[in-house]
Amino acid sequence: MLKLLKYDWKRNATMSLAGLIILLVAQIVNLTVGWRNGWNEQFVIVIACLLFFFSGFLVFLMACQTFGANLKAYSRRLLPLPTIYTIASPLVLMFGLSLVLFLVFAAFDAVFAAMYDKEASFLSLLAEQLTFGEAALAIALAIWGSLFTSLVIFFSMAFSRIVEGKGGTFLGIIVCILIFVTVPWVEDILFSPEQIYGLIRLSPLESGNGSMTLTFGSANSLEWLTLAFEAGVLICLIYGTIFLIERRIKL
Template identity: 25%
Template sequence: MMKLLKYDFKRNTSRLLGVMAVLILVQVSIMLFIENNMLLTWLTIFAYIIAGVFLFITPIRTFSYNLKAYHRKLLPVHTLKSILSPIVMGGGCLLILGFVAAIHGYVYLSAFGHIEIIMDQIRMYPLDTIMTLFSVFWMIIHVLITIFLAITIAASIRRKGSFWIGIVSFFLIVNGLTWIESKFFGEYNGGLIRIFSVEFDNAASGMSTNTDFNSMYFSGNSIGMFIFELICSIAFLYIMVKLIDRKVEV
C-alpha cells in the first residue's frame, strides 16, 4: 500500500502545499494586521477550519478519481489497499494540521497567559482529553468511509442520475446509523466541550463539582457505539471491495 500512498501524495502535492502556504500567509496576516484579540482568535480558528475542509475533501477527490482511472484498475494490488490509501493520506494530513494548530494554540495562549486554564483541565481529565481527540479522529475516518461507500455505489450504477443516487445513499446511510445509535446507545454526552461548559458554568455560579468525566467514555453506551460504528465501517469496506471488483470484472 506504500506505493499507492506515495502515488496519491505525489498526485496531490501541489494542492496540499498550496493549502499549507495559504494557511501560513493568512495566519501571518492575521497576526500582523488584527489587533482585536477576540477577532484574531476567531479568524485564526476559522482559517484552520477552512484548511481542514480542503484537506478533508482531498482524499474524497482522490478516491473518486481512482475509481474512474483505468490504469489504477490494472495495478496488481488488492482493492482494499486502493480504498485505504486515500483514507490514510487524508487522515495523516489532518493529523499534521491538528498538530500544527495545537502548537499554534499553545504559543498563543501562553503569550496571553491563558495556557494554565487549559492545562489544568487536561491534567484533571487526562483520559477524557485523549478520548476526545480519538473520537474526533475516528469520526473523520468513519465519515470518509461512509462517503467512499456512497461514491462507490454511484460509480457502480451505469445510468443517468447515478450522482444523485450516491447523494441519496449517503444521507440514507447517515440517517439510518444515527437513528440506530440513538435508539440503542442514546445521545453523546462526553468530551472536553462538555467538561469546559460544566466547569465554567460552575465557576460562574460559585459551585464546585466532583463529576467523574473520565468515566463517560468507558460507559456501556460509548463503548457499544464505537463497536457498532467499527463493525459498520468494516462492512462498508467489504461492500466497496465487492462493488469495485464486480465493476472491474464487467
C-alpha cells in the same frame, strides 16, 4: 500500499503545499495585523479558527477527490495489490495532512500567547484541565468520527459508479443521506438515547438556579454497545466498498 500512497501524494503535492503556504501567510497576516492594529483577541482567534476549519474541510475534500480519481483510473485496478489499499491510501493521506494542520495550529497557539502576553497557550491550558485518558479519548473519537464519515462517503461514491451519468451521482447522494440518517435512527432504537452524545455518555447536573452542566468522563463513559454497532457498520462499509470496486463499478 506505500507505492499507492506515494502516487496519491505526488498527484496532490502541489495543491497541498500551495494550500499550506496560503494558510501560513494568512495566519501570519492575521496575527501581525491584528496585533499592530489592536484588534480584539477573540476576533483574531475567530478568524484563525475559520481558516483552520476551512483548511481541514479542504483536506477531507481532497481525500474524497483522490478516492474518486482512483475509482476512475483503470490502470490502478490492474495493479496486483489488495483493493483495500485504494480505500486506505486516501485515508492515510488525509490523517497525515490533518496532523500537519494540528502542528500548524500548535505553532499559531504558541505565537498568539507570546504576542498577546498570555500566561499560557490554549493547548497548555487544555492539557491542564484534561487527564491523559480524557485527552486520548477525545482524540480517538475525533479520529473515529472522521474515519466513519469518510468511509460512508467512499461507499456512496463507489455505489454511484454502478449507474453511469447524473443518475449515478443522484444515487450516491441518496445512499449517503440514507446511511447518515439510518445509523443514528437505529442507534436510538437499540440503545438508550438519553444522556448520550455520539459514543459518549454525558452526566447532566442541574443546579439550583436552573442551569445545567455536563460532565465528560473518561473511557468508562464510552457507550461500548454503540461503539460495537458502529464498528460493525464500518466493517460492512469497507467490505461493501471493496465488493463494489471489484465487481460492480462501471469504468
